[in-house]
Structures are given as structure tokens and as C-alpha cells.
Amino acid sequence: MKKILPSILLIISANFVSAQSANTIYGIARQNYFSTVVDPFDSTITHQVFDSTSIRLGLFNTLTGVVTPVGVTGYNEAINLTGAALNPYDNTYIFIGATKMNTLDLSSGQLIHQATLNNPITASYFDNFRFCNSDSTMYGLSRRNHFDSTLMMTVGALYLAKANTTTGLITEISTSSIGQSYALAGSAIDPYQMVYYYSTGSHLMGIDMYDGTLFSDVTIGTSPNEHFDNFTYSCSDTALYGLVRNNYISYTPSPWVPGDSVAHVDSTTMKLGKINATTGVITTISPISVSNGGYVLNGGSAIDPFTMTYYYSNGANMIGVSMITGLVTSNLPFIFNGSQFFDMFRNFDNCIQAVAIRNNTSTSISENNGPKNSFNIFPNPAKAEINIGSNMKLISIAIFDITGKLHLAHELLNNENQTLNISRLSAGIYFITATATDNSTYTQKLIVE
Numbered sequence: 001m002k003k004i005l006p007s008i009l010l011i012i013s014a015n016f017v018s019a020q021s022a023n024t025i026y027g028i029a030r031q032n033y034f035s036t037v038v039d040p041f042d043s044t045i046t047h048q049v050f051d052s053t054s055i056r057l058g059l060f061n062t063l064t065g066v067v068t069p070v071g072v073t074g075y076n077e078a079i080n081l082t083g084a085a086l087n088p089y090d091n092t093y094i095f096i097g098a099t100k101m102n103t104l105d106l107s108s109g110q111l112i113h114q115a116t117l118n119n120p121i122t123a124s125y126f127d128n129f130r131f132c133n134s135d136s137t138m139y140g141l142s143r144r145n146h147f148d149s150t151l152m153m154t155v156g157a158l159y160l161a162k163a164n165t166t167t168g169l170i171t172e173i174s175t176s177s178i179g180q181s182y183a184l185a186g187s188a189i190d191p192y193q194m195v196y197y198y199s200t201g202s203h204l205m206g207i208d209m210y211d212g213t214l215f216s217d218v219t220i221g222t223s224p225n226e227h228f229d230n231f232t233y234s235c236s237d238t239a240l241y242g243l244v245r246n247n248y249i250s251y252t253p254s255p256w257v258p259g260d261s262v263a264h265v266d267s268t269t270m271k272l273g274k275i276n277a278t279t280g281v282i283t284t285i286s287p288i289s290v291s292n293g294g295y296v297l298n299g300g301s302a303i304d305p306f307t308m309t310y311y312y313s314n315g316a317n318m319i320g321v322s323m324i325t326g327l328v329t330s331n332l333p334f335i336f337n338g339s340q341f342f343d344m345f346r347n348f349d350n351c352i353q354a355v356a357i358r359n360n361t362s363t364s365i366s367e368n369n370g371p372k373n374s375f376n377i378f379p380n381p382a383k384a385e386i387n388i389g390s391n392m393k394l395i396s397i398a399i400f401d402i403t404g405k406l407h408l409a410h411e412l413l414n415n416e417n418q419t420l421n422i423s424r425l426s427a428g429i430y431f432i433t434a435t436a437t438d439n440s441t442y443t444q445k446l447i448v449e
Contacts, residue, residue, distance in 0.1 A: 025302050025311065025318075026086055026093050026106060027345030028079055029058025029069045029336070055079060057093055057109040058342055060318060062304070062311070065332030067342045071109020077102055081184055081298045083129035083140055084344035087165075088352050094138065094165055095344060096126065103165050106348075115168030119144070119161075126163050126170050128182060128198055132209070133235075134191035134356040138163045139209060141182060141198065142172050156180045160196055160212040174212030179205060184297055188233035188240055190277075191354035192404060193431075197240065197277065199228070204240075204280055208445075210360040215445075216429055218280030228275050228282055230295055230312055234323065235351035236305035238404070241323060243295060243312065244273035244284050270294065272310055272321045278401075278428035286326030291319060302347035313342065357404050358431055359443040377432055381447035384423040386432075388412075393437045399446065400431045422448060 031054035038046055055077060057070040077097035085094045091106045096117070103113040117126055122144055129140025142161035157177035163170050183201035190197070194209040199220065206216035220228050221244075231242030246269045271286035291314055299313030308323040309330075320330035334342055376389045388397060397420065399408040407425060412418060430446045 025060040025062060025345045025347050026070075027058050027060065027084070027300060028055060028095060028343045029067055029339035029341070030055045030079070030343065031338075031340045054339070056339070057104045057106070058339060058345075060334075060342060060345060062309075062318070062320065062330065062332070064335065065318060066335045066337065067339060068337050069109070069339055070104075070106070073110070075102060075104075075111055077114075079343065081344075082125065082127035083187070084300065084346060085129060085131035085138055086346040086348060087131050087136070088133070088348055089136055092165075093346070094129075094131070096129075101126070101163060101165055101168050113166050115164070115166060117163070117168045117170060119170040119172070121172060124159075124161075124170060126161065128187040129163065130187055130189045130196070132189045132191050132194075133351040133354040134194070138165060139189060139196050140187075142170055142174075143182075158182065160207045160209065172212070173209070174207070178207055178212065178214060185227070185229045186231040186242060186301065188231055189351075190233055190238070191235065191351055192238060192356060193358045194356050194360075195277075197231075197233070199231070201227075204228070204275060204277060206277055216277060218276075218278065220275065220280050221282045226282060228273065230299075230301045231275070232301045232303060232310075233351070234303045234305065234310075235354050236303070236308060237323075239274045240277055241272065241274045241303065241310050242301070243270050243290075244282055244286075245270045272323070272326045284326070285323065286321065288327075290321050290326070290328050296343075298343045300343065300345040302345055303350045304347060305350050311345070311347070313345070315341075318342075359433075359441070377444055377446060380444075381449045382422060383449050384421065386420050386422055386446070388418045388420060388434070390434065392434075392442075394434050395437055396435045398433045398435075399425070400433065401428065422446075 055075050059068045059070055079095055079097060082096060093104045093106055095102055099116055101115050101117055102111060105112050119142060124142045124144035127141045127143050129138055131138055139162050142159040144157055158179040159172040159174040160178060161170050161172045183199045185199040188197045195215050196207045196209050198205050202220060204218050204220050208215040225246050227245050229243045229245060231240050233240055270289055270291050271284050272290055273282050273284040275282050293314045296313045296315045302311045309320045310323050311318060311320050316333060318332050319328060322329050377386050394412045396412060397410045398406060400406055410420060425448045427448050430448060431443050432446045433441050433443045435441050
């Protein structure tokens, strides 16, 4: 089962700089100092309060295991598990405390900005956030409550949103709710296709980062017992990697109740794997388990694109797993220098200088004084054939999958509506790009069933 370190605040619901060393990972270095305070309402009761002054930016060396605090000043701010991000372009690390977004300088560890989160629509959280390298924007889930007139009750609602790290302003991209809850299994951004991924536990949800609509929704794995945790995106091979585990449960006699039994979740099945974002099929890479101690939920995950290594923490050790063989390549005990824990870590180099290859269809139409250019495909979703219609003179059509691989190229001989056979395409999400006679291009999403 998941092994979880004591967390500070757990919320569940729903200009290029020179590259850093590939052997360094940034995160939060902290201690578990507690002090005793008297309850303000009942003097006979005391509480253990976490000392947040011990929280500092930390630097982990993947060759030695040493965690070195960056800077000497604590931030006097709690941390939660709802996200962390590293901006390699301005050399900053961002995390959220109880209500504020904190921006730290990677070189000095100093607090540069501390902005109170503000959603002008209504009060909300900003969860599961990630930095997108292709547009230098922070994306996450705006989580708020709303009244459902059908159910006649207040329910949770999620909206894809972006946040300004300087002002704390939350701008919702989704015009309607994309879900009610998420699992703390990770989040990821595909900066090439501009898709944000999160998990509900049973489903992998892909959200179009241009308009906040549902991009994909697939069932995770082939059985309810198969889970995909701690996942992150690799720009080196455009895949989502994470920890595959099975909820194998065994039972032993209860030491407390005669005749009763206690269930145990077997964590020895945890392996490195990757998931197909269009089908939900999990490919297990590791031939054997990479750990029998689980993983730390608030540890994080990181990918070194140079060595093709996936990193995760089990609390005591940082474990590196080859993304090629699935075997453990390093298992380093944390060597702390003035701290006790290393949380929410991120790697500097993964996805650096990524460029979006999928166009924003809402802005790809030329702005003319006359009738606007249009390019349509129907039906969509489709199975065997699609019809292509346009008021422009098109010269070619190309179909790409979400990794950018070309699957079909077709020249158009006239401007009339045409039918295109797509029967050889596997089910999934594709992008169809039309090129006009003036070499302008127009892209739309195509779903093949």
C-alpha cells in the first residue's frame, strides 16, 4: 500500500538560463519539529503544532544522496500535497502553502513572491498544478463547490485553470466543470499536444489546455485492481510514466477480535510502467518489483531525460528506475544536512525548451473582413470515413497521432467536399491538419472509434 510520511496539509477532493546539472533535483527540505500550544478555547487541552520555519528549498544529488538546503532562511509557511512546479526559464521553484503561492529562487533559496490565491469567480483552491514549458504557464485544477440544481445539493467541481505566480490570480479556462474529484496519483502536462492529465483513481483524464474541455477520458488498466500512481510526463519519448501496483489483498487472523480477520494490501507488486493516454492500457516495464515498501505520496516524481531514469521516494531512500529496462539503477539513502524530509521534488531538465505542435484551433482561423475561413470534418467521432469540407482552396490533408507521428497524408485535387478513408487508423485521438494554397494550416482534433 502507499507509504505516506507525515504531511503538513493534505487537501483531497475533488530569456533562457543555462541548464543545471542533470544530477540535481529540487524539492522541499523540512524537519518535523513540533511545539506544544494551549487550546485557545480550553486551557486544559494542548496541541502539537508543526514548526514551519524549518521549511526550505532543497537540492538532491542523484550521485551521492545528499540533500542540501538552499539558503539559510525558513519560509514560515505550511506545505500541502496539491502540487509543485519548477520554472527553468526564470530559475524558480513554486509551491503552495495553506493559502499562498510561494516562488523561490533556485540559486539563493530566497522567497521572491508570496501571493494569496484569488479566484474572481468564487473562492477556490488551485490543485495538482504543473509548469508548462511550451508556454511558460502554470496550469492546475481550480477546485470549488457549486450548487447542482438537478441534484439540489452542493457538490464539488473541478475546472482547468492557470495561475499567475506573482499576483496569485486564478483564471479558469474551463467554462463548465470537468469533474468532481481527483486522486493524489500525480498530474502531468504534455507540452507538445497542450494536454493536462490528472487521475480520478479509475480514469485518466486529459484536458485540452487551450479551451479547458475534455480531451480524453480512459479507464486506467484492464482490471479494477490495477493502479497507476505517481505519474509524470517524459518529453524524451513523449510518454506518461508511473508506478504500477496491484491491490492484492491477503488476510490474517485479527489479534483483537476472535474469529475476525485483518486485510493487508500487498505492495511488493509495484513496478515502473507507462500508460497509453488514448486507450488507458498500461505497459509494465519492470520485470520484477522495484520496491516492497511502497512510495511516499508527498515525495513526488522526476525524470532525468539524459539517463532515462524515473525517480521516486519511499521516505528513507531516493530510488532511480531505468525507463528502458524497468530495473532499479540507484537506491540512495537520503543524507540530510539540516533537514529530515525531502518532499515534492522536480527535475530541472525534463521538457526544457519544449514547443507546442498542436495548434489552438480557436485562434487558427484567419481574421479577415470577409467571411471567415472554415475547415470542417464530419462525422467526428468517426470509424471508417470522414468528410472534409471547407470554403478555402485546400491542397493537402495530414493526420497525426498525439505523439506527432504522421499516419496519413493526402493531396487534394479540387476544392469540393471530399471523403477520406481512415479505416486503417487504430482507435484513439488524432489531429488532422489542412494546408491551403497560401500555405496557411488549420488543425482540428479527430476521434477515431
